[in-house]
Amino acid sequence: MMKLTCDVCIIGAGSGGLSVAAGAAQMGADVVLIEGHKMGGDCLNYGCIPSKALLAAAHDAHAPIHPVTGVSPVRPDVDYAAAKDRVAAVIDTIAPVDSQERFEGFGVRVIRDWARFTDTDTVVAGAHEITARRFVIATGSRPFVPPIDGIDSVPYLTNETVFDLRERPDHLLVIGGGPIGMEMAQAHRRLGSEVTVIEGAKAMGKDDPEAAALVLERLRAEGITIVEGQQAARVVRDGGQLTVDTGSGSYTGSHLLVAVGRQVNLDKLDLDRAGVRHDRAVTVDGRLRSVSNKRVFAVGDAAGRLQFTHVAGYHAGVVIPQLMFGVPSRAKDHHIPWATYTDPELAHVGLTEAQAVKEHGRSKVTTVRFTYDENDRAQATGKTDGFVKVLVVGGRPVGATIVGQSAGELIAMWAMALANGLKMKAISDTVLPYPTLAEINKRAAGAYFSPMLFNSDMVKAVVRFVQKYLP
Structure with a gap:
């Protein structure tokens, strides 16, 4: 030794x-x-990096079929194995850093x-x-693999093994409607698989319900079957098929992905x-x-x-x-953002609306929002589905949710605001290039001040007085 x-x-x-x-x-x-x-741990080898690389392939497969800029649709030839090879190549490229x-x-x-x-x-x-x-x-x-009856006797995938697949699943069954499950569901659907997601409670249940509903609506529109409120109770294998029984229904597919937590x-x-x-x-x-x-x-x-x-x-x-x-330092959670990289993306930082109301009281919480379809860049690119919702207490944001194109990037401004105790004025005063999606955040901050400026009888009276006597 x-x-x-x-x-x-x-x-x-x-x-x-x-x-x-x-x-x-x-x-x-x-x-x-x-x-x-x-x-490099899970993120490099089995999580963040491979999943985003596979989602990039899924985006490339989906975009030609559903163009929004006047280009004629084209159905691409999807090479699932090649997409997985690129995932491995991305990992290999980043690996030297770790x-x-x-x-x-x-x-x-x-x-x-x-x-x-x-x-x-x-x-x-x-x-x-x-x-x-x-x-x-x-x-x-x-x-985490839950103790589902029969799970140990059937082949199943997790995020540690799904990226090793080189043959596209005909029908992927996903147990778990959280971020990993929904990202992999959309990726495989866009790459040509049938997909069924089975969630024991509410899909994307930890996210803002209004934002999650927009994402789930898109996933269903793309052909993903999302079953909610049914707990997987038993899994059986019959030849090359796997069946998940929930007690309320049975769902059969060729492959099973377990994505219920860590x-x-x-x-x-x-x-x-x-x-x-x-x-x-x-x-x-x-x-x-x-x-x-x-x-x-x-x-x-x-x-x-x-x-x-x-x-x-x-x-x-x-x-x-x-x-x-030897300098004491404490960890905080209130400023930690997260994102789910579905299309549309969903990102969040701080308190949700329900949490803000519970912690501060309804009367002290102001909810402001701005929608993507009011943003010129979103209109130009055709990515108009989505919104930003900000919870404000005493002039400071305490939480923000964004659903839509590049939500994971746009949440950065609110994460910075919460981390540094910035007021809404710091966001509204920021000058941004035009046209950019980032203006959605600035316009949301402006929406906080609009009622104070435009719906105030006092402000109007002062303006009339000044205009009357201003030299």
Whole structure:
């Protein structure tokens, strides 16, 4: 057993772990990074990157069939295997950024094995025993597969295996109507598969209902069957066909994708030996530090908060000052945005309308909105479906939802506003190039001030007085 000592030992080489490792090593700390599987974690290999690459192929397959600019429709020849090959190529292109060699160049010692704690300040990984002053658990998560009767006896896909397919499914059954399920449903429908989504509650149920309804309407219009309020109870295989029985109906297809949620990767760590309290994730305080072992921090999915790659990166920025300088820093969630990359996209930051009303009271919440069809750029490109909705309390936005073209990009302005406590005036005063979709945000901010300016008897009286006596 090779014994090592270091300042910081990081377990997991996904977004959060890599960010901590790079920052700490370049600031002069002695860093060990342990990864038992693939460098880059879920996002690079099975999540954000491959899914967006496949959605790009789906967009290219769909656009010629439904042109909006006067061009005659054309049905393209979709090569599903080639689309998947490009997904793999995109991963390979980005992989060097997350590679072992790059991080070793930063001075990080990288150990490619599974880690487990042996006591409060020691882990073992393969032939290495590492003692560290501080540990960061950044193990991410994996697909959760619910205990559906028969699921273990049939072939099924998750986001970790669906991108390996090279033969297009004739009929893809998707269990789960959340972001992963809906993105993969639309991608496969546009690439030529029949698709049925089975959701036990409400599809896209965590999003603003009005915005989600617009997305679901589009997906259904494209031919995706979306079954809501039916829980998958049993799965059976008959030859080359799979059938999902919900008790209220049966749905048969050629392939099954399970996309019902995520499970944090903690089971290999022997956290009890380190005195690290945990349930579904590591139990942490506001500083992302274990409540029971102050040597241990957790970031990303392992911290039990919002499960997004950008959250893991943000968490890295919270723990690095603590690890390097002993400066307390606290993680917040109110300014974290997220997006679902269907077409139309749906993005959100802060409180939903229901949450804002519950927290502040209806009388204190002003809801302002602006629709895509009132935006000149949207009219020019034919992408007029969608809206921005902003919740305002005391002149400051507390939440925003955007559904429509490039919603994931447009939400950035509201994320910045919430992160920095900006007022609506900061948005309305911003000068933007014309014509751009970004003007939708500015016009929404303007809509907040319009009643104060144009529907106020006092303002009108002042204007009449000034105009009467102004030299």
